Amino acid sequence: xxxxxxxxxxxxxxxxxxxxxxxxxxxxxxxxxxxxxxxxxxxxxxxxxxxxxxxxxxxxxxxxxxxxxxxxxxxxxxxxxxxxxxxxxxxxxxxxxxxxxxxxxxxxxxxxxxxxxxxxxxxxxxxxxxxxxxxxxxxxxxxxxxxxxxxxxxxxxxxxxxxxxxxxxxxxxxxxxxxxxxxxxxxxxxxxxxxxxxxxxxxxxxxxxxxxxxxxxxxxxxxxx
Amino acid sequence: xxxxxxxxxxxxxxxxxxxxxxxxxxxxxxxxxxxxxxxxxxxxxxxxxxxxxxxxxxxxxxxxxxxxxxxxxxxxxxxxxxxxxxxxxxxxxxxxxxxxxxxxxxxxxxxxxxxxxxxxxxxxxxxxxxxxxxxxxxxxxxxxxxxxxxxxxxxxxxxxxxxxxxxxxxxxxxxxxxxxxxxxxxxxxxxxxxxxxxxxxxxxxxxxxxxxxxxxxxxxxxxxx
DNA sequence: AAAAATATAAATCTTGAAATTTCGACCCGA
DNA sequence: TCGGGTCGAAATTTCAAGATTTATATTTTT
Numbered sequence: 001x002x003x004x005x006x007x008x009x010x011x012x013x014x015x016x017x018x019x020x021x022x023x024x025x026x027x028x029x030x031x032x033x034x035x036x037x038x039x040x041x042x043x044x045x046x047x048x049x050x051x052x053x054x055x056x057x058x059x060x061x062x063x064x065x066x067x068x069x070x071x072x073x074x075x076x077x078x079x080x081x082x083x084x085x086x087x088x089x090x091x092x093x094x095x096x097x098x099x100x101x102x103x104x105x106x107x108x109x110x111x112x113x114x115x116x117x118x119x120x121x122x123x124x125x126x127x128x129x130x131x132x133x134x135x136x137x138x139x140x141x142x143x144x145x146x147x148x149x150x151x152x153x154x155x156x157x158x159x160x161x162x163x164x165x166x167x168x169x170x171x172x173x174x175x176x177x178x179x180x181x182x183x184x185x186x187x188x189x190x191x192x193x194x195x196x197x198x199x200x201x202x203x204x205x206x207x208x209x210x211x212x213x214x215x216x217x218x219x220x221x222x223x224x225x
Numbered sequence: 226x227x228x229x230x231x232x233x234x235x236x237x238x239x240x241x242x243x244x245x246x247x248x249x250x251x252x253x254x255x256x257x258x259x260x261x262x263x264x265x266x267x268x269x270x271x272x273x274x275x276x277x278x279x280x281x282x283x284x285x286x287x288x289x290x291x292x293x294x295x296x297x298x299x300x301x302x303x304x305x306x307x308x309x310x311x312x313x314x315x316x317x318x319x320x321x322x323x324x325x326x327x328x329x330x331x332x333x334x335x336x337x338x339x340x341x342x343x344x345x346x347x348x349x350x351x352x353x354x355x356x357x358x359x360x361x362x363x364x365x366x367x368x369x370x371x372x373x374x375x376x377x378x379x380x381x382x383x384x385x386x387x388x389x390x391x392x393x394x395x396x397x398x399x400x401x402x403x404x405x406x407x408x409x410x411x412x413x414x415x416x417x418x419x420x421x422x423x424x425x426x427x428x429x430x431x432x433x434x435x436x437x438x439x440x441x442x443x444x445x446x447x448x449x450x
Numbered sequence: 451a452a453a454a455a456t457a458t459a460a461a462t463c464t465t466g467a468a469a470t471t472t473c474g475a476c477c478c479g480a
Numbered sequence: 481t482c483g484g485g486t487c488g489a490a491a492t493t494t495c496a497a498g499a500t501t502t503a504t505a506t507t508t509t510t
Contacts, residue, residue: 030491041465043268046493047275054279063471063492078377085314152303156381255461266495271463288462288501 090145315370
């Protein structure tokens with residue numbers, strides 16, 4: 001799609017701050033203030049924000065500047081819906097086309113993730129290993145669909161996932177982690193390796209549907225704090 | 226997502242030129258040249274191109290400027306795949322949630338489209354009513370998924386459709402129009418109104434799969450010229 | 451003659467300031 | 481007290497020029 005901007009640090013750094021809850025939702029993002037932290041001009045910040053806005057992390061209104069995205073329940077629902085759709089389709093194709101290499105990468109990603117989640121269970125808290133866990137969770141889900149053969153699908157999924165993560169981390173929900181993760185991730189891997197598409201689709205839906213809670217009362221409650 | 230830019234005309238006009246084949250794929254888009262046509266500054270053009278690049282219509286490389294998107298067969302395949310996925314899911318939800326109002330809008334959109342396509346058949350050429358047909362075709366497909374209740378899904382579909390249209394119009398393929406359109410559009414509407422989800426999904430796939438030709442030899446050949 | 455190196459030209463990116471628009475406080479009249 | 485209007489400050493957008501990078505043409509070397 002597009003490469004990095006002239007000052008890669010700004011783009012990466014702002015993106016990170018946005019998805020890790022560095023800004024409160026709805027907060028105004030003034031190029032003139034952000035400029036100082038990076039020692040660059042207003043216009044450069046402006047370009048970066050313009051890009052982040054098209055990635056969905058930032059909202060933009062003409063003559064009214066940029067804001068950190070505010071998430072309504074409806075938007076979070078739509079986000080989850082899209083994520084389920086893309087992940088189900090991506091994994092289905094991967095199960096069909098993926099070979100031994102994909103299976104190996106998947107088991108590797110799951111191994112790392114489950115190991116980290118075991119540590120979380122032992123510690124009783126996510127915070128100490130939050131960054132590690134976030135990276136592992138992303139790598140796991142990305143690997144699931146990595147053999148789908150479509151860059152477009154993977155890029156679209158990545159954009160959705162970023163917004164998704166932004167919402168999760170922003171809330172006081174123990175950062176989106178909940179104990180059932182361990183069992184559910186394993187279940188997904190098993191179904192994928194067994195090439196049981198229907199089962200895999202169902203388990204992905206169950207795994208992600210917790211976030212549908214507000215609009216889908218049949219889904220199980222997410223663990224809060 | 227994002228609103229218009231300060232000079233709406235440039236954004237809309239460049240977008241139009243891109244999806245109607247006003248630039249040859251891969252062509253360099255130099256802000257300094259485009260500036261003249263709109264009487265504005267380089268930076269303004271730059272911002273517009275930056276946005277179009279995130280919409281997928283333009284590619285951007287750091288320090289190497291902008292280009293009109295080049296479509297590989299692979300990319301076109303991925304585009305079609307995503308379009309099928311989104312349209313199938315969108316119409317399925319619309320069939321479930323859409324009421325009388327949706328049915329009315331759908332039949333209206335189809336009526337307009339079929340009327341225009343009848344004229345095309347009579348004339349034996351698309352060009353005279355190309356713009357009208359393009360708009361009607363878009364409105365038909367957009368209406369199909371309009372009751373899905375997800376702005377995110379509709380926006381994502383719109384972005385895919387734009388790229389899709391860009392590829393179609395660029396080629397010398399009679400602008401993507403082919404006679405089977407008439408029957409296929411009707412078949413989709415009938416299945417949708419009958420709330421036959423499986424049939425509707427299948428017909429949408431068949432309708433769009435012609436563009437999968439290069440990578441899916443089982444799909445019927447697109448009519449050329 | 452082909453390849454590498456250099457010099458020149460062109461295009462891109464960044465910057466700071468001017469022009470335009472929005473936001474908020476204050477004042478006035480009802 | 482409330483609604484509307486005016487004014488000033490702040491923020492956003494546009495602009496043109498300077499700095500940096502890339503592309504092209506020419507020369508040099510093997």
